[in-house]
Amino acid sequence: MSTIVNEVRKGFYLDSVALMRLSAEIAAMGGIEEAVLMIGTPSNLEIMQNAGVLNATGDTAGPNDLVIALRADGKGSANRALAHANETLDGKSKKKGGQSAAKARTLKGGLTLHPDANLALVSTPGTYASREARAALDAGLNVMIFSDNVSLDSETKLKRQARASNLLVMGPDCGTAYINQVPLAFANSLSHVTSAANTAAIAASGTGLQEFAVLLSKLGGNLKHGIGVGGRDLSDAVGAISTLQAIDLLSEDDSIEQIVLISKPPGPDTAKLVFDKLAQCGKKVIACVFGYEESLVPDSITYAANLRDTAELAADSKLEEPDYDSIADSLVIDIDADRQYVCGLFTGGTLCTETQLILQQAGINTSSNAAAGSSTPLTDSTDAHRIVDLGADEYTVGRPHPMMEPLVRTDALAQALNNASTAVIILDVVLGYGAHEDPTAAIVTTLNNGPQSRPVVIAYVCGTESDPQRLNKQQSALSDAGAIVCDSNCGAAELSAAIIQRIKNR
């Protein structure tokens, strides 16, 4: 018989990521069936109700209170877990209290303490993000909105307000940016190459910008700015307000020699605005627009089919990669006849998109929950080429993004390892600031606990040696666990495609 235990801590706030990590930690304790630590907003209470962990005590919580909700096999386990939760929370809150003497609660207060600030980085829950962004614009600050779940209407209003005041809005849902070589939010640590031409990117995609930045850096290029504009900026609804501003800013900047655009296909009306402005900006322009016809891009703009091509064109140099065809030849020998399908488990949205398009070019019919190109919707059947974006909304409601909490991928990976029809598993690992401190650890554990006979595991680590997680260390850990580690996301997709083609032809 399960016991449900709730405790409410009045007026105690921690950001949801910290709470979720702690929830996971507590859920792993002995005798605990479910552990949820959440701020008591109405929607969170509903989530906890639905999770069957809420009782009358927890239900009294307000939006400024923390609920600790546990389902355990008995009072003893519940009390141990509760004690651990409280110890951890107290430790954290003490640290916070020590600093908060000098910390402001609102932007107004923050600006009094730091009058020189020029950028607000907004990463609150989406419900509150547009209000904070507007307050920042009112105060004359540029804004990077990391938060998602901001309405299209709010996005457009914020961007119009910003444009009228010569301010820039990056986002919403802008995971990555580099401003004057400073990495913001989810971004890799890049070495600065003063001898190389200065490149600036305008990106409607966080992991797209990260992959480009990492490859450009590897090829000796120098990224000065990476302006994130948010995934919807180039839609006709928003009309590329931030992108057009960014083009103007960069074309006025004499230190910038070339501009790179990374985006999904723009809205039809917006495409013309953006490409016309890019064509006239007076700099070399490379456009990587996923799923877009090359013929739709004006001649004066260099078309790039994927992020590796983009980086190679920008750096004017080729990435040295192994001969994936010969690797595929040797791997395919040991793959059972029943194994026919590829299963991609991605944490980076654009890496997932790029993989689908490359597989499709190789004649592989992909399915995906974040369909790109000719992908069909994902179904429950595992007898299909499945390319899954684990960072999509349906996986992240009430849970942290898999780039922050790699454990989110564990179940899906274990299933794929045990699936008899899967031939190839593709994994991405994104390093850098903001990402988990050791993202391969969860993968390695799952691989080591997996079956002897398993699909080929192909992995790509998007990162640099100066990232906090260290590229080499992460790559070695994966290799040691039997994964094949590729040098680009394209490479991982190409190797997977080569294997599947050989399976088809045998």
Add this chain to the structure above:
Amino acid sequence: MSASDLLQKGPRVIGVGLPGFVDDLNTQGIDASALDWRPPASKNTAALEAAEALSAGDVAGQISSANAQAIERMHTADPVLCDVQLAADVIEGLGEHKVLHAGPPIEWDHMCGPMQGAVAGAIVLEGWAKNLEAAFKLANSGKITFEPNHHHNAVGPMTGIVTQSMPLMVVENRTFGNKSYCAINEGLGKVMRFGGNDDSVLERLRWLESTMGPLLADTLLACEGVDLKNIISRGLSMGDEMHQRNVACTSLIMRELAPTMARVGDPDTASEVLAFIAGNDQFFLNVAMAMGKAIMDPVRDIGGSSIVTAMCRNGTEFGIRVSGCGDQWFTAPVEMPRGLYFPGFTEKDANPDMGDSTIVETIGLGGFAMAASPAVAGFVGAGTAADAAAFTNQMAEITWSRNPEWTIPALDFDGVPTGIDICKVMNSGITPTINTGIAHREPGIGQVGAGVVNAPLGCFEQACLSLHERLNAS
């Protein structure tokens, strides 16, 4: 800071949300600081939406100029303590069987113990009943009219009871010509403001009426009043915040009064009165309160202004008034103060928060000026001087301005945060911090501790809804 400035100079970041992003920047040596961000505290969606609507577009512009006018009136006020008069002579309609009290309107049945005790004492003092027992009966009979001090240009600490024969100090705001009133502080221990009503309490009140009031009046008339703005200014640099701590200002006003009092009074009376003032560190509190009322009254009815013009509590409810909403009260159940108790008392003995003294927070003193008074910060459990500064800085997040004349040395002479904005309160979830004394819940026992209390968010929710409605209608 334009977008091109951002690209050229690089980011100097304020993080709103996940603190990890700011930590990452700091480890790279980039100038970044995180807010202690929290979601809005209010559960009232309609009120949050009203506050949001009031903070955007044309309405925000309208509010902004109304508030600028409100602040201008606050900053140009010229309050002078000029006289002492009998309540009946200065408060229209204050006669038999009428009692003024602290806080928003309240009837006898809902009054807390100390307030009922004080009412009974005042009834005996006025001779409307022979003894306390008869006084309680009379009060309960419905034959006594109760009205808030705030409805009569007056304020009173704790129970704030005022009846016709009590002497009231008069503060004139010479810029606008309005006058405000507050009784003379009775001292510590068993006093009417804490619900005390025995013979010793009434005896002291009679002495105030017969002896101290007249001499103080003569003194003030002879010296043509005492300018209060500069006393506050000096008091702030001497460690007072004018709510919990008034020792500097009490001493300063003694210096102003004593030479004239020695001249106009007979030596024995002057000595007696000066000793009374000298024996009560909180003497100046009531002066500061009358001053606060005199400063805020001219701000009371500016169309569209979201500035709070009064905060007060009657021991049962907390009430606020907002300039753009005129004389309407917005009330919510009063909270219990958190603080330190005198030995022998605990929070079980405490009465809920009470009194008109929150008028001093309304003008930027008290909890808002905590940085000036680290001694008080320790007393109310806030601890260090840095905590005291943080209190004041946090209040600056919900105010419109800083007072240019009332500055705090420890904050590099930043002014006290002035002009509480109901929209800022709603949007930030930060409610005004009030320094307060804690009364015993039984009448007559007196003060049992001191601490801080927050104005309840409910008042600000209702006020935002009302202001939004008014601005939509106009």
